[in-house]
Amino acid sequence: MTTANQTEAVLAHVDAGLNQSLERLYALLRIKSISTDPAYAEECRRAADWIANELRGLGFDAAARPTPGHPVVVAHGPEQAGPHVLFYAHYDVQPVDPLELWHTDPFEPVLKSDDKGRKIIVARGASDDKGQMLTFIEACRAWKEATGSLPLRVSLMLEGEEESGGKNLPPFMEANRAELAAADIALVCDTDMWDRQTPSITTMLRGLVADEIEITCANKDLHSGMFGNAARNPNQVLAEIIASLRAPDGSVTLPGFYDDVAEISPELKAQWQGLGFDEAAFLGEAGLSLPAGEQGRSVLEMLWARPTCEINGMSGGYTGDGFKTVIPAKASAKISFRLVSGMQPDKIRAAFRKHVEERIPADCSVTFHPHGGSPAITVPSDGVHLRRALEGLSGEWGKPAVVTGSGGSIPVAGDFKRILGLDTLLIGFAHVDDQIHSPNEKYDLDSYHRGIRSWVRVLASLAA
Amino acid sequence: MTTANQTEAVLAHVDAGLNQSLERLYALLRIKSISTDPAYAEECRRAADWIANELRGLGFDAAARPTPGHPVVVAHGPEQAGPHVLFYAHYDVQPVDPLELWHTDPFEPVLKSDDKGRKIIVARGASDDKGQMLTFIEACRAWKEATGSLPLRVSLMLEGEEESGGKNLPPFMEANRAELAAADIALVCDTDMWDRQTPSITTMLRGLVADEIEITCANKDLHSGMFGNAARNPNQVLAEIIASLRAPDGSVTLPGFYDDVAEISPELKAQWQGLGFDEAAFLGEAGLSLPAGEQGRSVLEMLWARPTCEINGMSGGYTGDGFKTVIPAKASAKISFRLVSGMQPDKIRAAFRKHVEERIPADCSVTFHPHGGSPAITVPSDGVHLRRALEGLSGEWGKPAVVTGSGGSIPVAGDFKRILGLDTLLIGFAHVDDQIHSPNEKYDLDSYHRGIRSWVRVLASLAA
Structure with missing residues (x-):
């Protein structure tokens, strides 16, 4: 006292x-x-x-x-x-x-x-x-x-x-x-x-689930002239998987992704509205103008109260100067999910991995490397x-x-x-x-x- | 004589x-x-x-x-x-x-x-x-x-x-x-x-059209915690564009892509069938078993008589050891098309670039760098x-x-x-x-x- x-x-x-x-x-x-x-x-x-x-x-x-x-x-x-x-x-x-x-x-x-x-x-x-x-x-x-x-x-x-x-x-x-x-x-x-x-x-x-995936198709790098069309290109497989993670409306497509996500209370919503957050200025500072997340929600809500899926890194094939007509053996990506209250990291990681595995062609393979998870x-x-x-x-x-x-x-x-x-x-x-x-x-x-x-x-x- | x-x-x-x-x-x-x-x-x-x-x-x-x-x-x-x-x-x-x-x-x-x-x-x-x-x-x-x-x-x-x-x-x-x-x-x-x-x-x-694309979203790398959901991720934009280049049946989706592609003659088809090409052995040598191109066509036809689109390289964000929760400013890819007789390199390059440009969000941009083309x-x-x-x-x-x-x-x-x-x-x-x-x-x-x-x-x- x-x-x-x-x-x-x-x-x-x-x-x-x-x-x-x-x-x-x-x-x-x-x-x-x-x-x-x-x-x-x-x-x-x-x-x-x-x-x-x-x-x-x-x-x-x-x-x-x-x-x-x-x-x-x-x-x-x-x-x-x-x-x-x-x-x-x-x-x-x-x-x-x-x-x-x-x-x-x-x-x-x-x-x-x-x-x-x-x-x-x-x-x-x-x-x-x-x-x-x-x-x-x-x-x-x-x-x-x-x-x-x-x-x-x-x-x-x-x-x-x-x-x-x-x-x-x-x-x-x-x-x-x-x-x-x-x-x-x-x-x-x-x-x-x-x-x-x-x-x-x-x-x-927000919590975080980070995973790294590596997709392997052929057992070696191939020449795109000799193999292009016939051989599966892991860059293409990876891109299709990444594209499949977001719907056109900005939502994340993983089954069950939003199951444990609660809407914020009207009181909190009102409080945040009262903050006078300037969405245009926030995005404009980064050179952007269109919020990329779920359409119809405020930027503060996207950032603080909604989960996201971000591709933090991806690479495959030849990325140096000039051009090389290679079909690489492997392609990989570092992908993370920001979680909001109620979401379980293990559940999200499992849903992600299942989603990926379902999209790997039968003669290709994927390995996962976890990079931590926290609610x-x-x-x-x-x-x-x-x-x-x-x-x-x-x-x-x-x-x-x-x-x-x-x-x-x-x-x-x-x-x-x-x-x-x-x-x-x-x-x-x-x-x-x-x-x-x-x-x-x-x-x-x-x-x-x-x-x-x-x-x-x-x-x-x-x-x- | x-x-x-x-x-x-x-x-x-x-x-x-x-x-x-x-x-x-x-x-x-x-x-x-x-x-x-x-x-x-x-x-x-x-x-x-x-x-x-x-x-x-x-x-x-x-x-x-x-x-x-x-x-x-x-x-x-x-x-x-x-x-x-x-x-x-x-x-x-x-x-x-x-x-x-x-x-x-x-x-x-x-x-x-x-x-x-x-x-x-x-x-x-x-x-x-x-x-x-x-x-x-x-x-x-x-x-x-x-x-x-x-x-x-x-x-x-x-x-x-x-x-x-x-x-x-x-x-x-x-x-x-x-x-x-x-x-x-x-x-x-x-x-x-x-x-x-x-x-x-x-x-x-086959001929070749090679193009490099670089997609720019934000004006700097962003933190995926601070910006994830709100800021457009160029890795996602690029992946969606790459995914859009191939249909599920293995065909290339660019409008007009096959307009100038003729079917091979029955004589040539018969001649090629007579070569005794072993598709399983050809793919098996590379560790693969499923032809990736247009379904319903032979592997030789895919390779010799059908055009292809291959992602020879792609990169964006952090690709080193460990993990970095970045939303990069840029992502890029090296993409090539193998052309068959009748296809015009300039026309294919133009169709590709239009297809890409139509998929760039209004607050992002794309630059193209050509790497040669030949019929x-x-x-x-x-x-x-x-x-x-x-x-x-x-x-x-x-x-x-x-x-x-x-x-x-x-x-x-x-x-x-x-x-x-x-x-x-x-x-x-x-x-x-x-x-x-x-x-x-x-x-x-x-x-x-x-x-x-x-x-x-x-x-x-x-x-x-």
Whole structure:
């Protein structure tokens, strides 16, 4: 239980200490924790140790724990009344190449003004995800320093392999299930605001089923003059299969594909309509104008509430310069399905494979190679934690926080549900123009400052 | 006009001089005339000079003439009564890599026995096309040495770029049209026998239209989570276009595609049925069992007398290891059509492009890149030269020579017709197991010896 006065005191402490908060962020940004490159393994360890040390200074029982890859930092605050939150973020960053496109050293953070006069922090990881991570840790610091304690029990699990596959985290969570599942709700800070004025919580994430197929016809590449017409061409077989996956109305044709897909509620539909999403601008930014999915549905619905089938890659035959009149032996494709709530990855994968197998000529064959599957995530819209977190955000930004979906998949949210039984609130302060994964990554100073303030309020709300 | 006695004398001269004929072939095979590799340009020149010198020794007015690439050897024998033939072959060879798969030095010819006890000449170019070329030149030599003259007027045009695109030959033929078009018929020695006992003349060659298409949807690669369903996926667009090119019955769907395609005559159909072609063995060699073309037609008809559409290459999106959930901006394909007699390459290309353009969504685009087009070639089956050449071949092999088609395209035959107005008789003594373009290329000693004898008889027949 916290009081409004307490919260105001903590917020004032945040404002007064902003420069020191920035200095701490800079210190972390200077550590080159590129997880995918083994040359930076020691830097990853340094980043984990730096964070664990900071958290110990705030009274957490914190350690950088070993995994087969980079360490996972786990920290637990003291026992407290009220809900127990488990915060997730990642301390690793993407590689920085092409380095020549950076205007400043990616690992020497600078505060500058962008072309609209906004203050921005420029460095690799400024937004994704060190800046976002520290909004939470600095909010904890402010509570601790201003009031002597946090308003509720806080644990943290901070990963160092999010940018390089993250395959060691689920086994780590399994191995430490009892300890981590003691929390009541997971908080993840790795997402965007709806716009610069409007905070949001992402409550719907699509799941993913990815499969690779390879079709083999002849036992060797053939000459199209000598064999063309007589020999089956796997490019043709593959193209016919891919074409068969979508109906002219944009729907996916797999039998049973939509069986477990529910229509969104009228309330949610109304809420999304209220977001003022500009379909033409969204598509126009990518040079497109015609939504490709199921006709008659809004783009937001297509993206957040409807499953899709996408051909992420396909290849067969000669694809170099010039021309080669070959009938290849093989053709292959990487195909993925984004799932929405209710759809079962195994069921969709089986339906897909059956659909493909039925279309393979009797003298040809197909092999499948799975590339992972995870169900969609939906946070119940009537949950108390969601409601309180929205209140906290709305209080900071002076307008109602919105509930959004996301067409993407954040596997850790699925792992929280599957392994720990926890719902996840995805709350972040990044913007679409943050250039994450690209040169000149930045985080708005406003994202950082008001992100810290937002967490101060959200923690208070959740504790209420 | 020749007499049977003359021909017998010339044949006896061939038999008696076989060892010297082989030595001359070996000398030519030792020259490393790899046309595609600029490092071997001087070797190509040496091969051309070697041949021109040989021909001058036989009384030809012969020279290696310059082109922007490798030389073309042109030679004319003395004026003679009777028809004037223009013989074509090529002196350049394919590269030899992978060298480690050769059992002997590719440029040091050896005569050895294969696993069936047949004598074979092993070297790069032994079959394709130096061995085949010399069957004709050695036949001319035998006529000259045994009788003092050739039985008809012979010209030769011997190319050095057949294995590297041959783009300099058509302009060379254009520039020397009057000189070359003085011939009555072209002879090409670059094809196979029907089987080891049966000589053949190829009278039908399919034409070719090759086009590359690139479909662009978004202006950049997109994330399939963020955009999947809303953004058009060019892989899907391309697959639907490719799928639309073939009907379920195996026919090509382009409007008008078969308009100019005639059914083969009952006589030809009967002749082809008499060839005893083993469809199951032909497809089985490639690991297949079901003909893919128009159902209800024989495989030989599909290959020789029916046009086809083949997807020689296609690619789009991520095709490396692992998985990337991308919606690519572009997808592309290399597509070719094999044409039969009567079909016009320009008309087919236009029909194809229209078909594609009609299937490009309004906010996407397509570009086309042509890769050449040539019509099919048919030698009139009632021509006197064809009849006489068949008689000559039949006389040598002791069984009727057959008339065959070929699913492939031999552009020079089209150029002879288009530029010089000449029909072409394709007569060769190679076998499908000659390993042309591959390590351990060989030419049967029997192909060489009886090839020379065959040309002795064919020249006599044509002169008759």
